[in-house]
Amino acid sequence: MIKKMKRRMILAAMAAFFAVIMLIAILVNIVNYAVITKRSDETVRSIFENEKRIPPKPGEDNPPMMPPFMGQPNLEMNYMTRFFVVRMDENGKDTSVSIDYIASVDSDEAIVYANKVIKKGKDKGYIGEYRYGINKIGESTVIVFLNVARDRQYITSLLALTVVISLISLCIVFILVSLTSGKAIRPIARNIEQQKQFITDASHELKTPLTSMSTSVEVLEAEHGEDEWTGNIKTQISRLSKLVNELVTLSRLDEVKPIPNKERFSLSNAAWETVEIYKTEAKASEKNLSIDIEDDVFMIGDKTSVQQMLSVLLDNAIRYTDDKGDIRFSIFRKKNRINIEVFNTCRFDEIPDTNRLFDRFYRPDSSRSTKTGGTGVGLAIAKAVTETHGGTITATCPSGKSMTIKAVF
Numbered sequence: 001m002i003k004k005m006k007r008r009m010i011l012a013a014m015a016a017f018f019a020v021i022m023l024i025a026i027l028v029n030i031v032n033y034a035v036i037t038k039r040s041d042e043t044v045r046s047i048f049e050n051e052k053r054i055p056p057k058p059g060e061d062n063p064p065m066m067p068p069f070m071g072q073p074n075l076e077m078n079y080m081t082r083f084f085v086v087r088m089d090e091n092g093k094d095t096s097v098s099i100d101y102i103a104s105v106d107s108d109e110a111i112v113y114a115n116k117v118i119k120k121g122k123d124k125g126y127i128g129e130y131r132y133g134i135n136k137i138g139e140s141t142v143i144v145f146l147n148v149a150r151d152r153q154y155i156t157s158l159l160a161l162t163v164v165i166s167l168i169s170l171c172i173v174f175i176l177v178s179l180t181s182g183k184a185i186r187p188i189a190r191n192i193e194q195q196k197q198f199i200t201d202a203s204h205e206l207k208t209p210l211t212s213m214s215t216s217v218e219v220l221e222a223e224h225g226e227d228e229w230t231g232n233i234k235t236q237i238s239r240l241s242k243l244v245n246e247l248v249t250l251s252r253l254d255e256v257k258p259i260p261n262k263e264r265f266s267l268s269n270a271a272w273e274t275v276e277i278y279k280t281e282a283k284a285s286e287k288n289l290s291i292d293i294e295d296d297v298f299m300i301g302d303k304t305s306v307q308q309m310l311s312v313l314l315d316n317a318i319r320y321t322d323d324k325g326d327i328r329f330s331i332f333r334k335k336n337r338i339n340i341e342v343f344n345t346c347r348f349d350e351i352p353d354t355n356r357l358f359d360r361f362y363r364p365d366s367s368r369s370t371k372t373g374g375t376g377v378g379l380a381i382a383k384a385v386t387e388t389h390g391g392t393i394t395a396t397c398p399s400g401k402s403m404t405i406k407a408v409f
Contacts, residue, residue, distance in 0.1 A: 005185055005188065006181050006182065006185055009177075009181050009184065009185060010174070010177050010178060010181050013173070013177045013181075014170070014173065014174055014177065017169075017170065017173050018170060021166045021169055021170065022166065025162040025163070025165075025166050028158070028162055029155075029158060029159050029162060032154075032155060032158055033155055036148075036151045036154070036155060037131070039151075040131040040146055040148050040151065041124065041131070041133065043081060043083075043146055044083075044124070044131060044132070044133035044144050044146050045133070047081075047083055047085070047133075047144045047146065048133065048135050048137070048142065048144060051085060051137060051142055051144070052137055081101070081146070082101055082102045082103075082146075082147040083101050083102060083144060083145055083146045083147060084097070084098060084099045084101065084102045084105055084110050084144075084145050085097070085098040085142060085143070085144050085145070086098075086110050086111060086113070086114040086142075086143045086145075087137075087140045087141070087142050087143075088114065088118075088140065088141045088142075088143070089139065089140060089141075090139055090140075090141075095140065097110045097111065102147060104147075105145075110145070113127060113128075113130065113132075113143075113145055114143050117132050117134065117143060118134075118143075122134075123135075126148075126152075127145075129147060129148060129149040129152060130145040130146060130147055130148065131145075131146045131148045132144060132145050132146070133146075206240070206244050210237055210240060210241050210244070213233070213237055214234070214237050214241075217230050217233050217234055217237070243377065246377040246378065246381060247377065249308070249381055261302075262300050262301050262302060263300065263301075263302075263303075264298055264299070264300050265298065265299065265300075265301075265303045266296070266297070266298055267297045267298060267299045267306065267331060267338065268293050268294065268295055268296060268297045268298075268331065270303050270306060270307050270310070271293050271310055271329075271331050271340075272293060273307065274307050274310045274311055274314065275289075275291055275293070275310075275314065275329060277311070278311075278314045278315070278318060281318055282318055282327060285318060285321075286323065286324050287318060287321050287323075287324065287325055287326070287327055288324070288325070288326045288327065289318075289327045289329065290326070290327070290328050290329070291329050291330075292328070292329070292330040292331075292332070293329075293330070293331045294331055294332040294333060297331055297332075297333060297338060299338055299389070299409055301388075301389040302389075305385045305388070305389075306385065306389065308381065308385060309381070309382045309385040309386060309407070310340070312378040312379060312381055312382040313329075313340070313342045313382055313405055313407075314327075314329060314342065315378065316342075316378055316379060316382075316405075317329075317342050317343075317344040317403075317405075318344075320344065320346050320403065321344040321345055321346060322345055322346055322347045325344060325345035325346065326343075326344065326345050327342070327343065327344045327345075328341070328342070328343040328344075329341075329342055330342075330343075337408050337409065338391075338408070338409040339406065339407075339408055340406065340407040340408075340409075341404060341405070341406045341407075342404070342405045342406075343402065343403070343404045344402070344403055345401065345402050346397070346400070346401065346402060346403050347400070347401065348397070348400040348401075349400075350400065351397060351398075351399070351400040352397055352400070352403075354394075354395040354396060354397055357379055357395045358379045358380055358382070358383040358393065358395070359380065360377055360380040361377065379395075379405075382405075382407070386407045386409075389409060390409065391407055391408055391409035392407070392408050393405065393406070393407040393408075394406055
């Protein structure tokens, strides 16, 4: 239990830190992308303003060399701004191409870029390593292509850097949490150990008076004969003795190594041995028990504990099955997993909370539990045995008219 608690604490801490670090990384990259895109759009707008002031001469595909671009407030940035411009007439034909401020594109390539962005149907966006913008200046459609290769590289580098830093941070936090989690749960572990010790000590202390009471009742019956009072005392002593034994079993299953020596055994044979005990009880209760146990099903674990788990499931089914109801007990292999299923019909006034069904002392119907003599610990033992053997156990009761408990190993 302590190891499981420690694992859950580490998992919760790592999940919380992962969520935070991912949120920060995503926000940093989104803000960086938005800032760079906004800055690029502002540069494109300044180029449009520059184009309004310096219109091309009619009939010239390549106008004379323009003066240095000075559309931005920052003087040095003007000399670093690389772009080209394509003008088109109202019919969508290129009328002029300006490549004076870029060296990596010729006129033909500029026209190809222009045709591509026209087909996109968007006024601005990215194409390759360029941020483009489309605007009307007079009767012409002007398309500006701003080279943003450095900005795109910076965006990619920042993204890669945040991913690497996030992964390194996760590793560091995992190491730190792993080292400190033991100290953090130490008070809880101490309380759990004290509770286990209390249960063990109390159980041993209770066994002595229970044995004495049982002996006294037998003496009374021998001297005065049996009556309803001695019968009731014996029933309550038996019930209390069962509860004490179940609490001791739960305490043992909570230990670090509840099953020190596991061995391979036939689950099929172990199940048949257990079922034989409950056949008579089911028949005496006028309940129909059908059995379907696949042959040669083997598992590794503690045979006694597994048989105790099977006994709990069968006993629970017989107790809570309605009068003349049906019980189905099955063991089979499916996709290399061992499945144990116990189905029974029932009649609960309210649909039980199956998530709490395996909690200690939880009873889906307290009034019926009192009549059936249940202690509310049996299914907790079944869950502990199942998890100790590396399996999972679940219960479903969709309508309150039938219950299915399934353990998978």
